[in-house]
Amino acid sequence: MMKPLLSFEHISCYFSTSFGELQAVRDVSLDLYEGEIFGLIGETGSGKSVLGLTALQLLPANARVTGEVRFENKSLLQLSEKEMRHVRGKKIALIPQNPASSLNPVLKIRTQLREAVRHQKELKDKDGYLASWLQAVSFSYPIKLLQSYPFQLSGGMKQRILTIMGAAGQPKLLIADEPTKGLDAPARHDVVEALRNVCRQTGTTLLVITHDLHVAQILCDRIGVMYAGRLVESNDTDSLFATPGHPYTEALLLARPTAGMKPMAGDSPNLLQVPSGCAFHPRCSYASEMCVEQLPPWTEYGQKKYARCFLHAPST
Numbered sequence: 001m002m003k004p005l006l007s008f009e010h011i012s013c014y015f016s017t018s019f020g021e022l023q024a025v026r027d028v029s030l031d032l033y034e035g036e037i038f039g040l041i042g043e044t045g046s047g048k049s050v051l052g053l054t055a056l057q058l059l060p061a062n063a064r065v066t067g068e069v070r071f072e073n074k075s076l077l078q079l080s081e082k083e084m085r086h087v088r089g090k091k092i093a094l095i096p097q098n099p100a101s102s103l104n105p106v107l108k109i110r111t112q113l114r115e116a117v118r119h120q121k122e123l124k125d126k127d128g129y130l131a132s133w134l135q136a137v138s139f140s141y142p143i144k145l146l147q148s149y150p151f152q153l154s155g156g157m158k159q160r161i162l163t164i165m166g167a168a169g170q171p172k173l174l175i176a177d178e179p180t181k182g183l184d185a186p187a188r189h190d191v192v193e194a195l196r197n198v199c200r201q202t203g204t205t206l207l208v209i210t211h212d213l214h215v216a217q218i219l220c221d222r223i224g225v226m227y228a229g230r231l232v233e234s235n236d237t238d239s240l241f242a243t244p245g246h247p248y249t250e251a252l253l254l255a256r257p258t259a260g261m262k263p264m265a266g267d268s269p270n271l272l273q274v275p276s277g278c279a280f281h282p283r284c285s286y287a288s289e290m291c292v293e294q295l296p297p298w299t300e301y302g303q304k305k306y307a308r309c310f311l312h313a314p315s316t
């Protein structure tokens with residue numbers, strides 16, 4: 001698991017808005033290794049989706065990206081739209097955020113799934129292939145399911161269908177943006193199981209973007225935490241939950257229902273006026289003068305443990 005499949009290298013993303021230019025992603029560098037499940041967490045507006053979309057060049061026209069995204073050692077941001085079309089879906093697939101609008105209501109599931117595998121000319125028995133995928137995500141009656149329409153399925157079932165749509169084309173990397181949004185607890189677990197099975201069986205790398213700390217905990221090998229566009233921590237899942245490396249992560253964990261729902265102090269940052277130094281300093285109980293004045297360095301403070309916080313920075 002040591003070869004990076006995808007590397008974000010100093011990615012920044014700016015949007016021009018009627019209030020001026022806003023920076024949604026700030027100098028993020030991150031490696032995703034082959035076969036791993038990596039989670040991105042952080043509160044709404046922290047730049048998770050925007051970072052994910054830079055890898056697919058799917059940002060709107062008012063966005064400007066600097067830095068580099070390297071995939072299988074090739075630079076992605078230099079590719080033309082035509083070249084990008086060979087990457088999207090085939091090499092890197094996105095499981096979209098909204099199952100309701102991503103499935104065509106008037107087409108059978110079979111028709112929509114077959115579309116996802118139309119490039120795989122060598123596949124003789126496409127329905128058999130799709131049925132095996134449906135079984136992999138725990139559908140008990142795959143043939144019956146192929147004959148159904150989206151309105152006959154629950155939210156969790158539709159989300160699992162979208163997982164197959166992304167994975168059936170056998171991409172190297174899957175990006176799932178909020179795959180459990182709006183689902184109840186049992187459906188959430190089904191979707192997590194589906195994502196895990198699909199990735200483990202095929203060796204597909206998964207980048208999963210989620211608000212849901214529980215989902216991140218049970219699904220991911222490693223987790224990155226974003227705050228106001230910056231990556232503030234990257235850690236393996238167990239140690240992130242046991243000993244968070246950044247005070248923001250610690251505050252997120254304390255706000256969980258299972259931890260007594262201790263609300264985080266202060267307000268979410270306004271991206272048009274991001275606080276100086278460490279952007280989390282106004283809300284941080286450990287903050288000192290230095291945190292107001294300087295950006296803490298990205299520091300490796302243990303094996304696979306990184307944080308951008310002076311608590312871990314080597315003293316100078």
Ligand SMILES: Nc1ncnc2c1ncn2[C@@H]1O[C@H](COP(=O)(O)OP(=O)(O)OP(=O)(O)O)[C@@H](O)[C@H]1O
Pocket residue numbers: 015016017022024042043044045046047048049050051060062211271
């Ligand atoms: N098209 C756009 N035009 C202007 N600003 C945008 C646009 N898209 C995103 N942004 C800005 O980028 C910021 C980051 O957005 P992003 O969708 O990445 O957040 P997120 O972390 O995925 O949050 P959520 O959990 O709500 O999905 C937003 O706060 C918003 O200010």
Ligand code: NI
Pocket residue numbers: 048049050177209
């Ligand atoms: Ni998002």
